[in-house]
Amino acid sequence: MARAATTSDVFNAIAEPQRREILVLLRAGERPVTELAQELGMTQPRASKHLRVLREVGLVRDRKAGKQRLYGLDARGLRPIHEWTGGFERFWNESFDRLDAYVQDLKQARQEGGN
Amino acid sequence: MARAATTSDVFNAIAEPQRREILVLLRAGERPVTELAQELGMTQPRASKHLRVLREVGLVRDRKAGKQRLYGLDARGLRPIHEWTGGFERFWNESFDRLDAYVQDLKQARQEGGN
DNA sequence: TTGACGCATGCCTATATCGGCATATGATGG
DNA sequence: CCATCATATGCCGATATAGGCATGCGTCAA
Incomplete structure (x- = not known):
């Protein structure tokens, strides 16, 4: 396909x-x-x-x-896209240093959590 | 192409x-x-x-x-999309009846304006 | 009815994409 | 250096897209 x-x-x-x-x-x-x-x-x-x-x-x-x-x-169909991208807003607002730290924390937690 | x-x-x-x-x-x-x-x-x-x-x-x-x-x-690239779709927010927030009216007004104005 | 206008479609070509599979490339451990 | 794990690539096939051009279809006016 x-x-x-x-x-x-x-x-x-x-x-x-x-x-x-x-x-x-x-x-x-x-x-x-x-x-x-x-x-x-x-x-x-x-x-x-x-x-x-x-x-x-x-x-x-x-x-x-x-x-x-x-x-x-009929712009209603654009709303889902706006919202989907909005789900990443916190990521582009974080500075990259902080983002990395944040990501590290998550990974840490994920590994400790077992999955 | x-x-x-x-x-x-x-x-x-x-x-x-x-x-x-x-x-x-x-x-x-x-x-x-x-x-x-x-x-x-x-x-x-x-x-x-x-x-x-x-x-x-x-x-x-x-x-x-x-x-x-x-x-x-690296979500920064998603921001432009969020903003582009955001430019249509007023359109999906309007009810359709009002939207039609709004659109009619614009069209009217556009025609009267000469373009 | 005929002609003109406005728009949608059909057909064709070039191209790009996604997916699968096998394999190349890279890094690590012994 | 060799074997192995992790990932990237190459090549192929099937398909879908975008664009061009010509043309079909519907609507309006005379």
Whole structure:
């Protein structure tokens, strides 16, 4: 097998820089595909494909508006990522010296604990 | 081209579930490869390869300890991701009705603004 | 109905990834 | 120096991705 987890989850969806750009743009409001493509300097099919991925993981929603199709942000899916990375906050706040010490302590405790 | 941005950035590094698991485990302290592999139920080469990716993006560091090589967490690289997702916090906090309204307002303003 | 516009898809290529397996490399102990 | 443990790598295969290009489909206007 290759690439077990595919683009079908949020982590992968935002691993693509252009998709992140799209999300950022959509913070300013709904937009049709063409406009997004233009502002980001990509072709329309390319934008559509990225939007499809974003839609499949639930980060954007679309609604028809006459001839156009407006894409809008649904950022709720980003929350889990924010929280997951937040679980490491204490580690990047510690200075490295202290972090090492902390880590040593843990390892010590782990070994004494038997596992 | 395919997959323009590769595993050489932090977003891609943590897009892999097993790499995230490794990072979580490392919060409890430094560990040798074999132990990580065992606890996560993966083969040693597999663990080594994931660790290599994590090392290349700076999320883990390694140091020799006799015959072993201990891997330790360096979570600083996760901070940008935390902050990037944090930029969407107001969007997932808004109820969707209000969000739509907000978005409409922005769009309105954008159009009136001439762009 | 026809034409024009807006967008989604299909097909194809190049490439990168993950995984498995075997093996190279490194360090330690005798 | 040799055997052994710990880890890194190399090579291969299967698969999925991103992008390009052409084209299909739906909607609106005349």
